[in-house]
Amino acid sequence: MDATWLLFTIGISLILAKIGDSIIERFELPGVLGELLMGMLLGNLVYFGIVPPHYLPIVSGYGFETTATEISDFLAKLGIIFLLFLGALDTDVEQLKKTGLTATVSTVLGVFVPLIIGWYALMAMGYPSREAFAGGVLLTATSIGLTVRVMMDLGVLRSEVGAASLSASVMDDFLGIALVIFAVGSGSLLNLSIKIVVFFIITGVLGWYLIDHYIRFAERLHVEKGVLGMAVGMMFLFAALAEGWFAAAIEGAFMMGLILSKLPEGKRIMEDIRAIGYGLLIPFFFVHTGAMLDLRVFENGNAIKLAVVLSAVAIIGKVLGRGFGAWITAWGRGRDFLFTKENFWMSLQMGIGSIPRTEVALVDLMVAIQGGAIPPEDAPEFIAATLIFITVSVLITPPLLKWAFRRDIESTIAEKVETRKSQISERKKRVIQQKKGIKSKLLK
Amino acid sequence: MHDVERALQSFHSLRLEDIMPPMTSMPVVTVDAPILSVLKILKTRHHVWVVRDKESMRLKGVIRYLDVIDILLPPEAYKFKLGMTSRSLKSILGGAEKAIDVAERDVLTIEKDSTVLDALLKMRRYRAQVLAVVDGDRLVGEVSLRLLINEFLRLLRTGDVKWMQHGSSSQSESP
Numbered sequence: 228m229d230a231t232w233l234l235f236t237i238g239i240s241l242i243l244a245k246i247g248d249s250i251i252e253r254f255e256l257p258g259v260l261g262e263l264l265m266g267m268l269l270g271n272l273v274y275f276g277i278v279p280p281h282y283l284p285i286v287s288g289y290g291f292e293t294t295a296t297e298i299s300d301f302l303a304k305l306g307i308i309f310l311l312f313l314g315a316l317d318t319d320v321e322q323l324k325k326t327g328l329t330a331t332v333s334t335v336l337g338v339f340v341p342l343i344i345g346w347y348a349l350m351a352m353g354y355p356s357r358e359a360f361a362g363g364v365l366l367t368a369t370s371i372g373l374t375v376r377v378m379m380d381l382g383v384l385r386s387e388v389g390a391a392s393l394s395a396s397v398m399d400d401f402l403g404i405a406l407v408i409f410a411v412g413s414g415s416l417l418n419l420s421i422k423i424v425v426f427f428i429i430t431g432v433l434g435w436y437l438i439d440h441y442i443r444f445a446e447r448l449h450v451e452k453g454v455l456g457m458a459v460g461m462m463f464l465f466a467a468l469a470e471g472w473f474a475a476a477i478e479g480a481f482m483m484g485l486i487l488s489k490l491p492e493g494k495r496i497m498e499d500i501r502a503i504g505y506g507l508l509i510p511f512f513f514v515h516t517g518a519m520l521d522l523r524v525f526e527n528g529n530a531i532k533l534a535v536v537l538s539a540v541a542i543i544g545k546v547l548g549r550g551f552g553a554w555i556t557a558w559g560r561g562r563d564f565l566f567t568k569e570n571f572w573m574s575l576q577m578g579i580g581s582i583p584r585t586e587v588a589l590v591d592l593m594v595a596i597q598g599g600a601i602p603p604e605d606a607p608e609f610i611a612a613t614l615i616f617i618t619v620s621v622l623i624t625p626p627l628l629k630w631a632f633r634r635d636i637e638s639t640i641a642e643k644v645e646t647r648k649s650q651i652s653e654r655k656k657r658v659i660q661q662k663k664g665i666k667s668k669l670l671k
Numbered sequence: 672m673h674d675v676e677r678a679l680q681s682f683h684s685l686r687l688e689d690i691m692p693p694m695t696s697m698p699v700v701t702v703d704a705p706i707l708s709v710l711k712i713l714k715t716r717h718h719v720w721v722v723r724d725k726e727s728m729r730l731k732g733v734i735r736y737l738d739v740i741d742i743l744l745p746p747e748a749y750k751f752k753l754g755m756t757s758r759s760l761k762s763i764l765g766g767a768e769k770a771i772d773v774a775e776r777d778v779l780t781i782e783k784d785s786t787v788l789d790a791l792l793k794m795r796r797y798r799a800q801v802l803a804v805v806d807g808d809r810l811v812g813e814v815s816l817r818l819l820i821n822e823f824l825r826l827l828r829t830g831d832v833k834w835m836q837h838g839s840s841s842q843s844e845s846p
Contacts, residue, residue: 314753385766491777
């Protein structure tokens with residue numbers, strides 16, 4: 228294999244990814260969209276015959292398979308693994324344990340309502356059950372980044388709704404990542420369930436209790452980046468186990484990240500993992516995913532139809548599921564609060580905050596394609612539809628959130644104005660009293 | 672053996688509990704302390720320990736000098752990507768108000784019966800300038816690079832060790 232054009236492809240992908248990320252971030256949208264767009268650009272240079280596939284081995288399929296495209300595919304897979312490892316490592320497990328009832332109920336409904344609606348909608352469109360289920364799984368995980376950003380701008384991130392949204396979105400990442408096992412796992416449901424239990428016992432329970440000793444052992448080796456190497460090594464072993472059992476290596480990477488996140492030493496290697504992840508593998512994964520979108524797929528209406536259905540279910544299913552989940556708990560304030568306007572608006576805010584989807588949806592999509600849940604002949608339309616619903620979800624969330632929070636913002640501003648007014652009048656009174664005091668002293 | 676080497680050897684074997692500063696001189700705030708108080712302390716110190724309350728001294732986090740960057744940045748300066756959100760929640764403009772909102776909750780700790788060498792190795796491994804000395808989850812002291820420098824210089828002084836520099840030797844500062 229001539230490595231020249233593979234190296235060229237990796238280089239150009241990374242440069243374009245960072246440029247695309249920067250351009251899209253200027254519009255206050257997730258930079259990942261820019262990386263996907265750049266990938267689309269590169270991929271379609273090949274699909275439309277402008278550049279021969281040999282010179283840009285970023286996509287496989289369509290008769291382009293070479294050793295170089297296989298390496299590209301594998302690098303992208305490593306990108307997914309590192310993305311999930313990093314996501315889990317960044318999780319504050321202690322904080323999650325304090326998650327309240329509202330966040331928990333709204334997470335569960337927020338995951339299962341779009342999953343079930345999506346599953347049935349796709350079956351109604353004629354997709355086989357397994358493929359339709361995989362399509363439903365794509366709709367489960369929220370990308371909290373955009374919501375956090377908008378809530379921060381609106382000054383409501385630390386509100387009750389903001390805090391619950393944060394917890395719920397972390398939890399629905401867990402569920403979204405876990406559910407994909409049922410889409411790609413093979414064998415009977417019982418067999419799969421046993422494997423899942425054994426996997427979580429091995430990685431979760433054993434890992435949770437032994438990780439401390441493992442990191443101490445790594446420290447005692449006294450070698451350069453010893454802890455990092457040993458942690459990443461174990462992450463790959465977990466990933467290998469998950470790949471072997473469920474065709475979903477991400478589960479292993481995610482579990483290792485979670486286990487490691489409980490140790491300060493684990494958090495300290497995060498910068499190194501970020502450097503490997505966001506410096507190389509993760510942007511390459513997004514460019515690679517974008518490159519898989521062959522624009523010729525829009526020649527027939529299937530992709531658009533699928534995109535419309537997935538977008539509608541993604542938005543309505545999440546708002547309904549998470550919103551209803553929050554509403555029914557009445558935010559822990561009892562029955563009297565259930566039918567109040569405030570409960571309705573807070574629950575709606577919670578639902579709207581859960582609309583955006585980005586990274587985990589793409590990860591689930593790739594796992595479903597690689598695991599065979601979405602067959603190769605349907606992959607292009609699922610890729611197109613997913614990229615469209617992701618774009619729609621991130622575009623409509625900011626204005627919807629601003630609209631949903633407008634009453635809170637207005638009342639916060641009014642409160643601030645009132646407080647300021649009373650502070651000014653207090654100060655005036657004090658100055659007048661001081662002046663009077665000075666005058667009376669002078670008169671005396 | 673060279674005097675400085677001897678001094679280093681005894682320096683490395685010092686136990687942390689013998690050189691820790693008194694608790695009263697340590698920068699400690701409780702979880703609900705306002706961020707402004709934290710910033711005032713950070714004007715002169717490189718870190719602030721965050722404890723649940725001053726009675727139990729249960730360690731909840733640490734705010735380091737460099738964390739001030741995250742505290743003061745506007746929200747638009749953050750990248751909201753998977754695996755990068757925890758830092759972004761520490762901005763004042765993002766609504767952080769209390770010490771615990773901006774504290775790093777996973778604190779690098781060391782046991783009080785560890786040696787200076789243990790502390791130095793841990794500091795190098797994780798590029799940390801300060802470690803919390805703990806007894807269980809209770810903060811009982813700290814070991815910082817500043818403390819270690821002072822202790823090493825003190826050893827040189829008290830041991831009357833000559834400091835070799837640029838090929839010549841000069842008497843160290845008298846105590």
